Amino acid sequence: MRSRLAIKRWSRQALFLAGGLVVGAAAVSMAFLADKAQEVLKALLQLSPYIGLALTPLGFGVSVLLARTVFPNSQGSGIPQVIAALQIEDQERRTALVSLRVALGKILVMTLGLLCGASTGREGPTVQVGGAIMHALGHRAPYRQGGFLLAGAAAGVAAAFNTPLAGIVFGIEELSRSFETRTSGLIIGAVIAAGLTSLALFGDYAYFGSTAAVLPLGRAWATILAGGVVGGLSGGLFIVIVTAFARGLPGGAGAAIVRWPILFAMLCGLGVALAGMNGDPSIFGTGYAQARAVVHAKADIDYWFAPLKFIATTLSTISGIPGGIFSPSLAIGAGEGSLLSLVFPHAPLGALALIGMVAFLTGVTHAPITAFVIVSEMTDDHAMIIPLMIAALVAQATSRLLSREGLYHALSHNFLARAQEKIA
Structure with missing residues (x-):
């Protein structure tokens, strides 16, 4: 009996770590796509600043069309979908918000939006994509699926900004508004795995670079x-x-x-x-x-x-x-x-x-x-x-x-x- 419980515990930890690695890779890929999209847009605007007057409206229209018809529930940041999914017990309704199809659409249409000049970021979408990846793993395992979803979302923040502590805090303060000791260690493990993936591919860096700003007392x-x-x-x-x-x-x-x-x-x-x-x-x-x-x-x-x-x-x-x-x-x-x-x-x-x-x-x-x-x-x-x-x-x-x-x-x-x- 004890051996079965040990195997179950270790297999769950292995899934969390493996999921964290995949989330980290996804976050790095999204960062690469976002940067390239903005580089292309900048090059186009250097040809003529008036290009945006046609490109941006057209891009917005196509993006919303895709989000509404091909990839429903991919609209907006993605964080509200994860918060809602954490509160939905019905598995089918939850999956509709954080499916791999939604995650794929999020990546593709987010990139299109940035290419066309949208004033948006990739970090919120990384949360939904990270949650979707971990949810897909949890969906095939007899474990607490809410923990998988929460861990994936937290790992997404950590990998997107290279801020592991913020990823954990975000998962507790913003996503779950609670702290469960049964899943805390597993969430930290997923964040570590995602962070290590980002470090391996991007190296150790501060998102805005190291600063020494000080506000004198007075x-x-x-x-x-x-x-x-x-x-x-x-x-x-x-x-x-x-x-x-x-x-x-x-x-x-x-x-x-x-x-x-x-x-x-x-x-x-x-x-x-x-x-x-x-x-x-x-x-x-x-x-x-x-x-x-x-x-x-x-x-x-x-x-x-x-x-x-x-x-x-x-x-x-x-x-x-x-x-x-x-x-x-x-x-x-x-x-x-x-x-x-x-x-x-x-x-x-x-x-x-x-x-x-x-x-x-x-x-x-x-x-x-x-x-x-x-x-x-x-x-x-x-x-x-x-x-x-x-x-x-x-x-x-x-x-x-x-x-x-x-x-x-x-x-x-x-x-x-x-x-x-x-x-x-």
């Missing part, structure tokens, strides 16, 4: 409060707008969007293209380049970047195309840090950028621990950890004035409702 700490409030309000506004469109606008406007979703997506794409006409290619895509430049204070400050990136990301999100908001949120936050330098010119720009990144990400997700842990790991800057903690708490309190729930959990209700309708 008057400069007023920037923490200001940054937290700005990030919280703008993040809360983002939630309000996105959830309003997700639930359906009232009146004729809402009816028109439901009737012509492809046309609406194309109009959103046109808006993104117009926002990107200012000449900064970081308005499109993840916004990584601009955010990194601000964090390291190696670029002229573009005070229009934050509002234009906010508009582009909002339009990309409400359009319904597959794509995440993690990276764009960090880019918006870095841009808001740049704006804070107008009021606090003597504060280090790098420190302002980190505060803005944590504040906006917290404002959107209502996951303060994940926000300050992930930014700290991505920049290898531990001197800022206390200011970032404070900024996260201020941003969460401020964002809740506009929305009681974070974006991912608010959107997950739609997927849960649809699952219940199908069961009924």
Whole structure:
């Protein structure tokens, strides 16, 4: 009897580790595809900035068409689908949200969106893809399948950002909102396996590069409060707008969007293209380049970047195309840090950028621990950890004035409702 239990335990651990390796490989592949898509777009825009006025709307229309007809449940970030799947007991309904078919569609259509200029990221999609891979393994094994799904999603975050600690924290704080000792070790094992795969292929690196930003104790700490409030309000506004469109606008406007979703997506794409006409290619895509430049204070400050990136990301999100908001949120936050330098010119720009990144990400997700842990790991800057903690708490309190729930959990209700309708 004991030998059977031991074999079962070790086989489960082997499946988690094997799944983690596959998730890590998938995350690296998605990073490669995302980078190449943005390189191609940048080359096209260098030929003529007006190319985006045709390419982006067309790409949005095709992406939404594929997401609605060929790969249903691949829309948006993918994190709300994972949250909903964790709460669904019916195996068929759960699989519909995190199947391998959905994962394949997520990768393909996410890449297409970035190629056409969508202001989206790959990290949220990596969570859904990671969850789908582990769910497929768990579906064929007599174990707790929720644990497999949670482990895959957490491993996806860890491998996407090269932030193993943030992956674990994200799984507990944002996805499950609980901690199960029976699966904690297995989740950590999957995160380790995914992280090792990323390390083997990409090497040891900090997502935004190592920084040494410091916020001197004293008057400069007023920037923490200001940054937290700005990030919280703008993040809360983002939630309000996105959830309003997700639930359906009232009146004729809402009816028109439901009737012509492809046309609406194309109009959103046109808006993104117009926002990107200012000449900064970081308005499109993840916004990584601009955010990194601000964090390291190696670029002229573009005070229009934050509002234009906010508009582009909002339009990309409400359009319904597959794509995440993690990276764009960090880019918006870095841009808001740049704006804070107008009021606090003597504060280090790098420190302002980190505060803005944590504040906006917290404002959107209502996951303060994940926000300050992930930014700290991505920049290898531990001197800022206390200011970032404070900024996260201020941003969460401020964002809740506009929305009681974070974006991912608010959107997950739609997927849960649809699952219940199908069961009924």
